[in-house]
Amino acid sequence: MTVTPAHLRALASRAEALTAEVRALCGSAPNGSPEPDHLAVARNAADWLARGAADLERAATELAQLQAQPCGLPWRVCPEHGNTLASRAGVSTCRVCGRTWNYSQLGQPCVEPVTWKVLDRAGTETRMCDGHVLGARAAAAGATFVRLDQP
Structure with missing residues (x-):
């Protein structure tokens, strides 16, 4: 399977969803929960997931730039305004x-x-x-x- 920027962005989206889900679970724990250490570990895992999502987005952008073919037409243009x-x-x-x-x-x-x-x-x-x-x-x-x- 060839890895594409779209694949990496899909993984980043899934990591963001997992981050939100873990943070929601940690936030819904009752005060004075008997397992505060476990919640701290879960919050730490959510932070790692968030960083992973950001890294995947960055990797997708970099891969797209690497895969981009140059236009190659024999004159240069302003990318926003054309032949100006x-x-x-x-x-x-x-x-x-x-x-x-x-x-x-x-x-x-x-x-x-x-x-x-x-x-x-x-x-x-x-x-x-x-x-x-x-x-x-x-x-x-x-x-x-x-x-x-x-x-």
């Missing part, structure tokens, strides 16, 4: 948000992660990032845009 970059002296700046990158956009392949599959009318498939899709939506009449499953 201006380059000068090795620095690219988004004309909308002002965000900067220390590279010239010209002739540099896009390194943003692929998040979309675009099918043109002829059936040609191109995979691209969020920023490139913004421009493609305006230019590719009749194309089909399919959001890839984001882990």
Whole structure:
């Protein structure tokens, strides 16, 4: 079985549910319970489960980043605003948000992660990032845009 970010997130969700269940059980014990040491152990276990859930979420995010394919289209874009970059002296700046990158956009392949599959009318498939899709939506009449499953 291949481990996916979705699998890790599902495990994290289960760990969060167990954490809540253990904490609820500890909270429902009557005051002056004859087994306070056992409740302390259970509370400690709930803390470990919570940390485990957070670690699984972090691992899912890191795995998704490792598995992400770069867009690779032959020019870079602002990931939020698309083809809005201006380059000068090795620095690219988004004309909308002002965000900067220390590279010239010209002739540099896009390194943003692929998040979309675009099918043109002829059936040609191109995979691209969020920023490139913004421009493609305006230019590719009749194309089909399919959001890839984001882990």
